[in-house]
Amino acid sequence: MAGSLGFLLGTILALARLSKSPILNSVSWSFFWFFRSVPLLVQVLIWYNLGYLYPRLGFGIPFTDTYLVGFDTITLISQFAAAVLGLSLHQAAYSAEIIRGGILSVDQGQLEASAALGLPRHVRVLQIILPQAARSILPNAFNEIIGLLKGTSIVSVIALGELFYVAQVIYNRNQQVIPLLLVAVIWYIILTTVLSIGQFYVERHFARGAERVLPPTPLQAARRWISVQWARLDEPGTPTSAGLDAKSESFRL
Amino acid sequence: MSTTTEAATRGLVEIRGVSKSYSGHEVLHDVNLTVQPGEVVAILGPSGSGKSTLLRTINHLESVDAGWVTVDGQLIGYEQRGERLFELKEKEILTRRTQVGVVFQNFNLFPHLTAAENIAKAPVALKRVNKADGRELALGLLAKVGLSDKADAYPRQLSGGQQQRVAIARALALTPKVLLFDEPTSALDPELVGEVLDVIRDLAKLGTTLIIVTHETGFAREVADRIVFIDGGHVLEVGTPVQVFESPTQ
Numbered sequence: 001m002a003g004s005l006g007f008l009l010g011t012i013l014a015l016a017r018l019s020k021s022p023i024l025n026s027v028s029w030s031f032f033w034f035f036r037s038v039p040l041l042v043q044v045l046i047w048y049n050l051g052y053l054y055p056r057l058g059f060g061i062p063f064t065d066t067y068l069v070g071f072d073t074i075t076l077i078s079q080f081a082a083a084v085l086g087l088s089l090h091q092a093a094y095s096a097e098i099i100r101g102g103i104l105s106v107d108q109g110q111l112e113a114s115a116a117l118g119l120p121r122h123v124r125v126l127q128i129i130l131p132q133a134a135r136s137i138l139p140n141a142f143n144e145i146i147g148l149l150k151g152t153s154i155v156s157v158i159a160l161g162e163l164f165y166v167a168q169v170i171y172n173r174n175q176q177v178i179p180l181l182l183v184a185v186i187w188y189i190i191l192t193t194v195l196s197i198g199q200f201y202v203e204r205h206f207a208r209g210a211e212r213v214l215p216p217t218p219l220q221a222a223r224r225w226i227s228v229q230w231a232r233l234d235e236p237g238t239p240t241s242a243g244l245d246a247k248s249e250s251f252r253l
Numbered sequence: 254m255s256t257t258t259e260a261a262t263r264g265l266v267e268i269r270g271v272s273k274s275y276s277g278h279e280v281l282h283d284v285n286l287t288v289q290p291g292e293v294v295a296i297l298g299p300s301g302s303g304k305s306t307l308l309r310t311i312n313h314l315e316s317v318d319a320g321w322v323t324v325d326g327q328l329i330g331y332e333q334r335g336e337r338l339f340e341l342k343e344k345e346i347l348t349r350r351t352q353v354g355v356v357f358q359n360f361n362l363f364p365h366l367t368a369a370e371n372i373a374k375a376p377v378a379l380k381r382v383n384k385a386d387g388r389e390l391a392l393g394l395l396a397k398v399g400l401s402d403k404a405d406a407y408p409r410q411l412s413g414g415q416q417q418r419v420a421i422a423r424a425l426a427l428t429p430k431v432l433l434f435d436e437p438t439s440a441l442d443p444e445l446v447g448e449v450l451d452v453i454r455d456l457a458k459l460g461t462t463l464i465i466v467t468h469e470t471g472f473a474r475e476v477a478d479r480i481v482f483i484d485g486g487h488v489l490e491v492g493t494p495v496q497v498f499e500s501p502t503q
Contacts, residue, residue, distance in 0.1 A: 112314060113361035117375040117427065118351035121343065127374070131365045209365040209407035 009092035014099035015125065028096065035093035041154050044086035048079065083155040083162075091148055098144065102137035103129060134206040142199040146192050163187055263325050264290045264430035264462030270320035271310055273303075273486075280306045282486040283320070288431075291460040295473035298483035304466045307483065308433050311464065312353035313346055324352055324431055351379065354424030358436040360416045362408040362423070368395060369404040372423045379427075394422035398452050414445030418452055425456075432456065434465040438472075450476075474498060 013028040035043070106129050114124045156165035164184055171180040204214055216224065266288040273281040280303040288294050296304045309315035311322055313330030321338060322329050329349050331338040341349070362371050372394055373387030382390060395401050398418040408416050417437055424432055434453065438446040450472050457463055457476050467473055473480055473494070480497040482490035490497050 107361075109357060109359055109361040110363065113355075113357060113363070115347075116312060116314060116350060116353075116355040116357075117423070118347040119375055119378050120347065123374075123378040127378070128363055132363075206365070209367075209409060211409075 009088065009096075011095075011099050011130075013092060013096035014103060032093035032096050035089050038090075040086060040090045040151060043090060044082060044155055047085045048082035050082075079155075083152070087148060087151065087155070090151075091144065094144055095141065098140045099133070099137055101140075102133035102135075105136045106132045131206060135203075135210055138199065138203050138206065142195065142202075146195055149191055149195065150188060264288075265323075265325050266311060266431055266462060266464065267323045267326075268307070268311070268320070269322075271307070271317050271322065272319040273306060273310065273315065273317050280486050281310070281317075284483075284486075284488055286481060286488065286491070288462055288464060290430075290462055292479065293457045293463045293477050294465070294479050294481060295477035296464065296466045296481045296483060297468075297470065297473060302484045303486040304483045305435055308435050308464060308466050311431070311433055312350050312355060314355070316340070324349075327352075329353070351375070351427045352430050354427060354429035354432045356417070356420050356424050356432065356434045356437050358440050360408070360413075360420045360440070362416055362420055364408050367405045367407055368400065368411070368419045368422075371408070371419060372426045375423070376426050381427075390426060391422070394425055395419070397425075397455075398422045399448075412445060413441045414448045417441065417449045421449075421452055421456075429461070431462040431464065434463065434467070436466050436468065439468055470498075 013031060110128060110132065111124070114128045119128065152162050153164035155162060156168060167180045167184040171177045174180075201217070204217070207214055266286075268284055268286040271281055271284045272279065284303075284307060286294075296307065298304045306315055310317050311324075311329065313322075316330065321331065327349065328338070329352075330341060330346050332341050332345075333339075340346075362368075363374065366374065369388060369391040372391035373382075373384075376382045376390060377384055377387040392401065392404055395404055398421055400415060400418055400422070403411060403415060403419070408419065411419065417440075421437075437453065438449050441449065446469070450469070453463070453465065454476055465473070465477070475494075477494060479491060480494050481488060482497060482501075490501055
């Protein structure tokens with residue numbers, strides 16, 4: 001959740017940073033200057049403890065105590081909200097730079113061509129530039145998301161019941177420290193693996209057009225391997241064309 | 254679908270007193286040129302002579318320091334208020350730009366879209382046609398440039414010559430009054446140049462105004478109604494191919 005919020009905000013920030021408007025530019029610059037400077041741990045604690053500074057948050061008449069709509073900070077910013085806020089803002093600052101890098105990597109000629117075709121700005125950004133930028137954004141982006149996943153262990157400091165916090169609570173009770181940490185490790189590995197598999201398919205999707213032949217999905221690779229083995233059983237000794245094609249089609253560094 | 258017929262009759266380009274410099278270095282010096290509707294003009298000149306810059310000022314990919322450019326009497330990129338010219342809002346520049354198609358030296362096709370999607374993108378995005386009609390339009394244009402079988406190929410799966418032909422079809426999709434070619438064949442292998450020139454030759458016959466920056470003097474001589482020779486940002490010669498090549502004044 002913080003990942004998608006963070007990346008959404010990050011995209012907006014990156015676009016603002018690259019826009020010609022000096023206001024958008026400086027707002028987004030200050031945003032990620034600030035949120036890159038503050039450690040995540042400190043940020044999460046500040047959000048969680050905001051209630052000490054401003055007991056009530058709401059809309060009202062400035063410089064008076066009259067609220068039109070008001071909430072107690074403590075109820076508004078729960079542990080969960082504090083964690084999401086902190087992680088999203090932190091993530092947005094980092095992903096903005098990744099996305100900006102990706103956008104800068106798109107050939108200038110693409111901008112010229114879309115300008116020459118009179119494409120409206122939102123089409124240029126969403127349909128021409130970002131899909132191409134995605135190719136260089138994705139590997140870094142997934143790094144960040146996986147980092148974020150493990151970064152959630154930081155919010156255990158505000159007693160939010162995420163994976164690591166729960167593991168700690170249990171081993172404090174039953175003293176099985178190493179086994180429970182191992183359980184946590186296994187869960188982190190499973191979640192990261194799921195994300196890595198997702199990464200493969202998302203990257204493959206955006207490789208359309210960039211590679212002449214897309215890399216086979218594991219399923220396709222397995223099918224091809226089976227068919228090759230099968231053919232070999234039929235005619236022992238002759239190399240099969242399926243196996244050769246697979247090698248000659250894709251270029252590897 | 255009206256793809257070319259109505260656009261074929263118009264396309265008068267007037268360039269008046271256009272000057273442009275980059276950090277003190279003057280690339281264009283007081284250039285004047287009128288291109289009649291349906292005329293094919295080739296701009297020749299050595300590298301760095303300003304010919305590409307001149308071409309790019311025509312659809313405002315490049316702003317000018319002085320002078321103005323009009324297509325059918327309409328200023329491109331600027332509007333006149335009293336005695337002064339003001340740069341238009343981006344949206345209006347975009348609308349006026351669609352009257353002028355550009356074919357780039359490096360094709361600049363969108364690599365993540367297929368040939369047909371490349372062509373249909375602008376007409377669909379500008380809401381001139383819906384998606385299905387856009388595809389129809391794209392297939393029709395691909396047939397025109399002899400690539401009917403490549404509709405679903407991605408640019409990287411095509412040869413340079415094929416890519417440039419797709420790029421020409423993409424420029425035609427907006428039925429521009431004027432088509433600009435910025436060295437359309439200089440990124441191609443010699444054996445692929447012919448197929449692109451054939452397409453341009455066909456366009457010349459259809460009556461769209463064509464302005465071609467090129468190094469192919471032979472082609473310019475054959476296809477152009479007039480040749481413009483530029484050096485150092487100055488127009489040195491303007492005339493029919495016979496005049497320019499056989500009895501140059503300079």
